[in-house]
Amino acid sequence: MKSAQVVKALSALAQPTRLAIFRLLVVRGxxxxxxxxxxxxxxxxxxxxxxxxxxLTHAGMISQRQDGRFVYYAANFTAMNAMLAYLxxxxxxxxxxxxxxKQC
Amino acid sequence: MKSAQVVKALSALAQPTRLAIFRLLVVRGxxxxxxxxxxxxxxxxxxxxxxxxxxLTHAGMISQRQDGRFVYYAANFTAMNAMLAYLxxxxxxxxxxxxxxKQC
DNA sequence: GTATTACTTTAATAATTATTTAACAATAGA
DNA sequence: TCTATTGTTAAATAATTATTAAAGTAATAC
Numbered sequence: 001m002k003s004a005q006v007v008k009a010l011s012a013l014a015q016p017t018r019l020a021i022f023r024l025l026v027v028r029g030x031x032x033x034x035x036x037x038x039x040x041x042x043x044x045x046x047x048x049x050x051x052x053x054x055x056l057t058h059a060g061m062i063s064q065r066q067d068g069r070f071v072y073y074a075a076n077f078t079a080m081n082a083m084l085a086y087l088x089x090x091x092x093x094x095x096x097x098x099x100x101x102k103q104c
Numbered sequence: 105m106k107s108a109q110v111v112k113a114l115s116a117l118a119q120p121t122r123l124a125i126f127r128l129l130v131v132r133g134x135x136x137x138x139x140x141x142x143x144x145x146x147x148x149x150x151x152x153x154x155x156x157x158x159x160l161t162h163a164g165m166i167s168q169r170q171d172g173r174f175v176y177y178a179a180n181f182t183a184m185n186a187m188l189a190y191l192x193x194x195x196x197x198x199x200x201x202x203x204x205x206k207q208c
Numbered sequence: 209g210t211a212t213t214a215c216t217t218t219a220a221t222a223a224t225t226a227t228t229t230a231a232c233a234a235t236a237g238a
Numbered sequence: 239t240c241t242a243t244t245g246t247t248a249a250a251t252a253a254t255t256a257t258t259a260a261a262g263t264a265a266t267a268c
Contacts, residue, residue: 003120003123003124003127004120006123007118007119007120007123010114010117010118010123011118011119013114013118013191014111014114014115014117014118015111015115016107016108016111019107019110019111019114020107022191023107023190023191023193026191026192026193026194026195026196026208027194027195027196027197028196028197029195029196029197029199029201030196030201077195077208080191080192080208081208084188084191084192086127087117087126087127087130087184087188088130088184088188089127089130090130090131091130091131091133091181092130092131092132092133092134093131093132093133095133097133097134104130104181104184104185
């Protein structure tokens with residue numbers, strides 16, 4: 001994963017409403033949740049929700065699927081895991097710190 | 105870990121220079137690296153480096169230790185792991201998705 | 209004690225990001 | 239077709255964040 005993409009992913013999550021949306025969708029799993037449901041649950045205006053899910057979508061952290069009048073959003077677990085992997089990669093220059101003290 | 109603290113941690117990492125600083129320190133391990141070395145390596149002005157390490161320190165993602173005229177910075181692995189844990193917590197409502205498809 | 213090294217702080221400016229309101233689609237149902 | 243539902247977009251404003259240059263602090267060396 002490229003560093004610029006990781007910055008985009010982190011920026012997407014680095015906002016209270018968007019972190020709440022993402023966490024909700026992580027717990028929700030693969031089926032995801034309709035935009036309106038998310039907005040209701042998080043007490044966010046539809047326009048504001050649209051703005052934030054757009055940011056998360058552009059960062060690749062969530063995916064979108066239309067079903068009739070409803071738009072379902074779901075967490076992108078592959079993107080999440082890639083981001084987490086980037087942060088911990090080659091920790092402590094690859095020495096056995098994980099085995100010794102579980103620091104990374 | 106509280107959600108506001110996670111937002112702070114993510115915000116700290118969500119900037120190219122700061123992500124580069126953090127990654128450098130993650131690879132470096134517990135000993136850390138002096139401010140000047142970091143600035144040289146990343147080709148950042150001292151003032152700008154100071155600004156960014158301050159942000160990372162306030163977010164709890166790195167720690168600071170003075171040694172003579174040098175100030176050493178090191179990654180805070182405990183904070184990093186807490187942040188990663190927050191993001192994946194109760195994924196897919198706790199169903200065995202990890203065992204079934206390694207999605208989270 | 210003066211100079212040098214290493215780093216931080218302040219202030220000004222530039223750039224980005226979030227929120228709100230209003231207008232705009234698209235689908236579904238009467 | 240008319241209307242309600244569901245959601246997005248655009249424009250304006252407010253707020254936050256990053257960068258630079260200059261001044262300031264603190265420790266060591268001469």
